[in-house]
Amino acid sequence: MAAAAAGGHIQRLRDEATCSICLDYFKDPVTSPECGHNFCRSCLIQCWGESEAEASCPQCRERVQRRSLIPNRQLANMVELIENLSVQGGKEEERNGGVCEDHQEPLKLFCKEDEVPICVVCDRSKEHKHHEVIPLKEAFEEYKGKICSRLEILRKERKEILAYQADLDKESKDLLKLTETERLKTVEKFKELRQFLEEQEKHLLNHMEEVEKEIAGRRDEQLARLSRKLSTLEKIIQEMEGKCQQPASELLQDVRSTLQRYEKRESPGKPLVFPPELRNRILESSDLVEDAMKQLKDALLFRKANVTLDPDTAHPRLILSKNRKGVRRGGKHQVLPYNPEGFTDRPCVLGLEGFTAGRHFWEVSVESGIEWAVGVARKSVEKKGDFSFRPEGGIWSVGKSGGKYSAFTSPYSSPLSLSWQPRRIRVNLDYEGGRVSFYDADSGAKLYTFSGASFSGETLLPFFCLWVNETHLSIT
Helix, strand or coil, X not given: CHHHHHHHHHHHHHHHCECCCCCCECCCEEECCCXXXXXXXXXXXXHHCCCCCEEXXXXXXXXXXXHHCEECHHHHHHHHHHHHHHHHHHHHHHHHCCECCCCCCXXXXXXXXXXXXXXXXXXXXXXXXXXXXXXXXXXXXXXXXHHHHHHHHHHHHHHHHHHHHHHHHHHHHHHHHHHHHHHHHHHHHHHHHHHHHHHHHHHHHHHHHHHHHHHHHHHHHHHHHHHHHHHHHHHHHHHHHHHHCCCHHHHHCCHHHHHHHHHHCCCCCCCCCCCHHHHHHHHHHHHHHHHHHHHHHHHHHCEECCCCECHHHCCCCEEECXXXXXXXXXXXXXXXXXXXCCCCCXXXXXXXXXXXXXXXXXXEECCCCCCEEEEEEECCCCCCCCCCCCHHHCEEEEEEECCEEEECCCCCCEECCCCCCCCEEEEEEECCCCEEEEEECCCCCEEEEECCXXXXXXXXEEEEEEXXXXXXXXXX
C-alpha cells in the first residue's frame, strides 16, 4: 500500500513537471506573468510561429506579451530532480513490478481481458482463470508501443491545429487589413462625391443668382422708363384737364401747341420687359442638374485612372514635370536621342498606362493652355509626319485653337458652343461601349461624345497635344 501511495505521489510530481504542449518533461521552462502557466520555450516558439509581440496562452487563451516571458529556474531544477526520481522509481518497479493489494504478491503478469497487472495468485483465481494472461514485461512493451504510436498521431494532430490557428490568424489579419483599405477607399470616394455635389450645387446656385440679378436689373430699368413716361403723361393730362375747364376764348388760345404736345408724346406701347431667351436660361438649370447627375453616375460607374506621361513618346519640344503629371511646350527642341516611339512633327505625348477594357476617366487642367488638344489615341497611332487628329487616324479628342473650342470629328471639326472657358476637362473612356466623352470637370456640363467606335481589342492611351509655346497641361 505504501509503495502504491509513493508511486501515486511520484506520478503527480511527473504531471507537474510535464509541459502541456509536448506532454514531456519541461525543457528550458518559461512562465507567463499574465496567467502563471509554464511551457517549454521551444514549444511556445513553435506554437506561436512568426506572430507579433502579442500572442495567447495555449492553455487558457489569455493575451500574452512574448517579451514578458520569465525563465523559471526553480521549475527547471525541480524537473531535474523528478527525472532522477522517475529513473530510480522505474528501476525499482522493474525489479519488483509492484505488489498486488489483495495477495501482497509481485505484479508479474498482465490480464489482457481486464487490462490490469495481476500476480500469480490472481492468475489462478476464478476471476482470471479463463483470461489470456501474458508476462508483465511483454505487456509493457506491447502497450507502450500502442501508446507511443497514438501519441505520435495526437502530436501530429496538435501540430495541424496549431498550423490552422496560425493560418487563420494570418488570413483574418490580411482580410481585416483589406477591409480597412477598402473602408478608407469608400470614405475617400464619398468625400469626392460630396465635394462634387457641393461644387455642382454652388455652380447651379450661382447660375440662378445671375439670372435673378438680370431679372431684377431689367425690371428696375423698365420700371424707371415707365415711371418717366407716366410722369410726362400726368403733366399732359393735367394740362388738358385744365384746358377743358377754361372758357372758349382761353381754351382756343394757344390750342395748337397743346395739341402738338399730345402728338409728340412718346407712345407707351407694350414694353418687352424680359426677352424669351431669359426663360430658356432659367429652364437651363434643369439641364445643368441632369448633366451633374449624369456625371455623378459616371463617377460611380467609371474608375479614376492614375495617368502619367510616357517620356519615350514626347515630342522634343515638350518638357515633362518630374512626377510626369504635367507637360509644357518650350521654345526650342531639346537635344534627345532618337526614339522610334516618339512624336517627331506634331508636339504630342501619350500616357504611359494603357487600357484594353473597362470604364475609366482622368481629368486634365487646361487653365494655363493657350492652344491644345486632349483625348484618347490608339497605341499604334502614327507618330511621324503630319497625321490626322480625327477618329480615322486613331485619335478621339477635343481642343482649343484660335480662342475657340472644337471636337476633332470626321470629316470636319465640330465647334463647341461654350459661353465659358473650362478650367479642367474630364475624359471618359467606355472601352466596351465604344464611347469617348468629354466634360467640364467643374460644372459637369458635357462638351462632346464620340460614339460607335470599335477599338478592336487594341490598347488605348491618353493623348495630349500642345500647339503653342508656354502652353501647360497637367493631370489632376
